[in-house]
Amino acid sequence: QSALTQPASVSGSPGQSITISCTGTSSDVGGYNFVSWYQQHPGKAPKIMIYDVSNRPSGVSNRFSGSKSGNTASLTISGLQAEDEADYYCSSHTSSSTWVFGGGTKLTVL
């Protein structure tokens, strides 16, 4: 199965907002509301930030939000902070009853 498509890198200054896209097909992102986003700091395990397109787990800052339109999901981080600098991955359920991740996006806070 093919990985979902994410930009390799995005950057923003503290206080700004950024958006990371995650593009799939009608057999994954477009077909199910089971898109999640994970934050991974170097040497650490991934951490759930958004699940089922737009739900935020308890303890995750409300600066993180998710949305979906067609075959593309998006993660928006507002009020960028230095601690947001990390790799971000999307994931989606597929029509084959499997799960697929995006290639990852490196967020740099300038």
Added chain:
Amino acid sequence: QVQLQESGPGLVKPSETLSLTCTVSGGSISSYYWNWIRQPPGKGLEWIGQIFSTGSTYSNPSFKSRVTVSLDTSKNQFSLNLRSVTAADTAIYYCARKISGSGKFDIWGQGTKVTVS
């Protein structure tokens, strides 16, 4: 709170079988999906396979039937066997819990590094 801990050899020879175990502590295995996910050095996450608490399994077709995920409810553990490994299977292997009826992989182990050489 629920914690996951991977264990197994850090070095596996080419053509042999990679075997890892994930121990679930602080909670029950029931009613969740238990997953294996890996990350090759400097690369992204790759979903390997999962097992539900009833024993039903799904795996990534990219692994061409090399994968077996099994469950031992008496020990609160689940395991991964990956057969016929090559250097391309060198990675950090994570176990993770997924909530039923959701795409939420909510709890992850710390990961274990496996080198095929």
